[in-house]
Each structure stands twice: as structure tokens, then as C-alpha cells.
Amino acid sequence: MRALSRPRSYHFELSSRLSKLAWTVGMGSFILWAMTCLTRDLDGRAAGTLDQDLESLHEAVSLLPDDPEIHRRLGRLYLLDPLALDPSRALMHFRRAVEASPFDHTLWIDVGRAYEQRDQSKQAEHAYRRAVALAPHYFRPRWIYANFLLRHGRLEEGVTELERLITANPDSMPHIFDLVWQATGEGGRILMTWGRRSTSDRARAELVRFLSGRGRYQDALMVWREMARQTKVKLESGLYLVSALMSAHRWDQAAHVWREVVLDHDPRVTVDDLGFWNRSFERERWGMGFDWHIEGDQGVEAGIDDAMSWDGERSLRLRFRQHNGLHFEGVYHDVLVEPASDVILRFRYRTKEMLARNGVMVEVIDPVHPGRWRARTPPLGNPTEWTEETLSFHAPPGTRILRLRIVRRPMDILHDYVAGEIWFDAFSLEPTSAIAR
Structure with a gap:
């Protein structure tokens, strides 16, 4: 009688094959992980040195020679650090940055600044204009370009750029008026010219406030008179001018402007009304000037x-x-x-x-x-x-x-x-x- 053969251990074979498969997958995962870590280490060494010293930045750029951010930071170090100041090297790195990222308007601004440091105003203007063209609705490029024009005595062109800024961003008006006032030496004349040709009463109202704050009360009054009659914005700016005059103890001038403001807002006002304004609290309360x-x-x-x-x-x-x-x-x-x-x-x-x-x-x-x-x-x-x-x-x-x-x-x-x-x-x-x- 033939002896029964011993059954094969399929469980052992299966376990052995699974172990080999797991080892292979594990080794592959390890190799992939190691490669990832190596890549991360390479990038990390570059990225980790971006905010460090000049030597570290040069090490970073040797690892990632086409990275525009590293070139930007090297350029700024050469442009702004007194111990490393070298506008020519700064320009070289900024140009490498725009070659790698030509549509980044902030890099073109850096190029323009480097050219300015080298007294190459024509090339600087080209760079600034390129930045404006790439980001026509952004505030900063046009603001920097307008500053450049004002610094180089091109007042009308600079003011034109600032007018475009005001149109796009009305909240910037106080800063723009202050720039014109400080940078040109004849800010009053330029602002008055701009106020006369402006079609925005909101802009004129801001100009009234600005001129009042600079003690140019007569100029502020002239701008105020250009505004459309019987509007809320004209009333508010007129009251602001009156309050500024009163704060300066210019009582007669304040009273004169007050009369104009009141009669502009409501031509039916009588002399008796002006004798004690809002005597019975029947009128809208303004809370400024000669009101309660x-x-x-x-x-x-x-x-x-x-x-x-x-x-x-x-x-x-x-x-x-x-x-x-x-x-x-x-x-x-x-x-x-x-x-x-x-x-x-x-x-x-x-x-x-x-x-x-x-x-x-x-x-x-x-x-x-x-x-x-x-x-x-x-x-x-x-x-x-x-x-x-x-x-x-x-x-x-x-x-x-x-x-x-x-x-x-x-x-x-x-x-x-x-x-x-x-x-x-x-x-x-x-x-x-x-x-x-």
C-alpha cells in the first residue's frame, strides 16, 4: 500500500513570496525616499541660505543657478548693504533674475533701481516702464515710476502718472498730494493746476483737506468753489475748511467761508438764519464750524x-x-x-x-x-x-x-x-x- 505523500506547505511558500515582494517594495520606497530627501536637502541648502550672508547666497546660487529669487536677494544685498555695496554686481544679478522670470514686475523694479544707482537714467526708465506695463493696475510700479519722473524734474509727466494712480486708487490721494508737495518745491502750483482740471469732486474734496492742513486756505477755497453745488461731498469739505480756519483763529475768514458753505448748500437761507445758526435745532446738525x-x-x-x-x-x-x-x-x-x-x-x-x-x-x-x-x-x-x-x-x-x-x-x-x-x-x-x- 502506497504511503500517503506529505502535503506541501502552501502557507510557507505564500509567506515567503509575500516577504520577498514586501522587501522589494520596501527597498523601492526607501530608494525613492532617499532620492526625495537628497533633492530636498539640495533645495533646502539653497533655500535655507537665502536670508544669510553673502557667502551663503553664493553657495545657494551655485546649487540653483537659474533661481530668480536667489539672484534677487544677491542683487539687493549688493545694492543695499553698505558693506557689500556694488551696483554693477547688483545689476548683473537682477538681470539674471529677469532672464529667468521676465514677467515678474517686481524684478524689473529692482533692475530700474540698480540702473539708477549707476546713474543710467535712460535704462532705469525703460525698466520702470516695463514694470508698469506688466502690472498696469498695481499701485507700486506706477508709484515708483512717478517718483522717478519727479526726481528727474519731469513734473508734468510725473503728475500725469499720479493722476492715473488717483483714478485707480482714490484712497491714495493724501499720500500722492504729500509726495508732490515734498518732492517738487512747487507743490502748491502743481496741485492747484491739477485741482482745476480734475473732474472728480471726491478728489477735489481731498485736495481741500490737504491744502487746509498745509495752511493754504485761500487755495483750498478756490478748489472748493470748483466743486458741484449742493452736494454732500462739497458740504463736508467746506465744513472741514471752516473748522481748519477756526482752529487757526482766523475768525473773519472762517465766517466768510461759512456763509459761502451755508448759502451754497441752501440758497433759501436768510440773514436771520445766519444770526444764530440752527437756533431751534430744526436744521440738519452738522456738528462743525458755527453749528451746534x-x-x-x-x-x-x-x-x-x-x-x-x-x-x-x-x-x-x-x-x-x-x-x-x-x-x-x-x-x-x-x-x-x-x-x-x-x-x-x-x-x-x-x-x-x-x-x-x-x-x-x-x-x-x-x-x-x-x-x-x-x-x-x-x-x-x-x-x-x-x-x-x-x-x-x-x-x-x-x-x-x-x-x-x-x-x-x-x-x-x-x-x-x-x-x-x-x-x-x-x-x-x-x-x-x-x-x-
Whole structure:
């Protein structure tokens, strides 16, 4: 009888073959990993040295000779580092960079700067123009090119490039105006010429602000007059000019411009309206110039009330939220007067849920010398119906501007309490503000 043959170990053969396959795959993966690491090491040695010294950058460029970034950094080192300064070498590296990456506008800017360092203005201009052509809607290339033109005395061409920048990026106007002002030596003339030919009222408004900040008030007024009438942007820029004149204590000029601004915005304004602007709070509150300045704080809510009035449909309301130790002077109105004149101030007020002693007063000061002189009403009472109050005073010699303000002062500790609400309306001056005359 034949003996049964021993079964073969297929499990062993399969395991052996799988092991060989796994070894082969593993070795292949290792070789691939090693090659990857070698490549990464090569690139890493180059990239890791980009921010290092000159020797390291030369090592990097020897490993990656066609990398534009390495050439850019070498060029900048030779152009900007005083210890390695060499404009010719800088130019060589920048040119190698643009050969490798000819559509990178930032590299062409670097080429232009290197040419400028070598006093080769023609070649520098070519490079800058190439940068602008590659990125016509980018701010920086045109800004640098305009700077180049201004530095080389080509004012009209430089301003033309800056006008294009303003058209594309209106928010850049303050910087551009400042560049023209600082770089040309005749910035006022150039800006005025530009303002007259500009078709953008937004640009003119920015120019009004810029010229006002430089003390060129008459120029600012001329630009302002070129703007379209009865527009919000013209109103805002005119009010800014008035405020700038007032900050410079140029009261008569401020009053003159104020009249122009008001009449431009609303030709129906009367002389009586100008006598005390917005006397009854019926007009839109501008909060600048010779209008009411109304600002509350944590202790007082200050604003216009459409539901309460003595004259018209509105009044000013103060609501007291802090009851003890309250010091408030957040509401005021500046008026122009003749020096050494006798003045009568009248207004109406009423209260709700206030004590008779509340520390609220209306006072008049000279805002230029606030500690030199003041006139004030007695502390106001607590009438629940509209009541007229009068304050007579003599404006001192030399005082041209008066500031009327509504204040609350702390009283003695036993009675220092304020609560409730107070309304004001129908302010007037006799004689009327000098603006009206």
C-alpha cells in the first residue's frame, strides 16, 4: 500500500513570496525616499541660505543657478548693504533674475533701481516702464515710476502718472498730494493746476483737506468753489475748511467761508438764519464750524428731541443718568461777535422730574482764553413749562469769538444731585452774530 505523500506547505511558500515582494517594495520606497530627501536637502541648502550672508547666497546660487529669487536677494544685498555695496554686481544679478522670470514686475523694479544707482537714467526708465506695463493696475510700479519722473524734474509727466494712480486708487490721494508737495518745491502750483482740471469732486474734496492742513486756505477755497453745488461731498469739505480756519483763529475768514458753505448748500437761507445758526435745532446738525456741537457721555444723554419744542418741531434734550458729582460741558455753539460789544442772549427751557437745585447753567466764554473771562446764568430751575431765560454781558475788547455752552457743575455735597430731563430751544443773540453782517 502506497504511503500517503506529505502535503506541501502552501502557507510557507505564500509567506515567503509575500516577504520577498514586501522587501522589494520596501527597498523601492526607501530608494525613492532617499532620492526625495537628497533633492530636498539640495533645495533646502539653497533655500535655507537665502536670508544669510553673502557667502551663503553664493553657495545657494551655485546649487540653483537659474533661481530668480536667489539672484534677487544677491542683487539687493549688493545694492543695499553698505558693506557689500556694488551696483554693477547688483545689476548683473537682477538681470539674471529677469532672464529667468521676465514677467515678474517686481524684478524689473529692482533692475530700474540698480540702473539708477549707476546713474543710467535712460535704462532705469525703460525698466520702470516695463514694470508698469506688466502690472498696469498695481499701485507700486506706477508709484515708483512717478517718483522717478519727479526726481528727474519731469513734473508734468510725473503728475500725469499720479493722476492715473488717483483714478485707480482714490484712497491714495493724501499720500500722492504729500509726495508732490515734498518732492517738487512747487507743490502748491502743481496741485492747484491739477485741482482745476480734475473732474472728480471726491478728489477735489481731498485736495481741500490737504491744502487746509498745509495752511493754504485761500487755495483750498478756490478748489472748493470748483466743486458741484449742493452736494454732500462739497458740504463736508467746506465744513472741514471752516473748522481748519477756526482752529487757526482766523475768525473773519472762517465766517466768510461759512456763509459761502451755508448759502451754497441752501440758497433759501436768510440773514436771520445766519444770526444764530440752527437756533431751534430744526436744521440738519452738522456738528462743525458755527453749528451746534452736541456730545453726551456716560453721565448725560444728549440729543435732539422730535417730540418736544417751543419753536418749530424740535428741541435739545439732556437726560441725566449720573446723579452725583456730575461735571458736563458737552454741548456748545460758537458765534462771532464784535469786540467790546454789549450782548443779550435769550433762550427757552423746560424740565421734567428735576429738582429746583440741579447745577445746570448756560455760560459764555472766550474759547481762545477760556480762563480769562466768562458770563453765566444763575443755576436753572425746574419749570415744567417753557420758560425764557436772559443773559446780558459785555464782550471784552479783543474777543472775536464767543462759545455758548450748556454745563452742569457739581454743587455742595449736601445738595449735589441731578436727575430727570431738561429741554432747550429758541436761542438768539442781540445784536446778532457778526456772520449775519
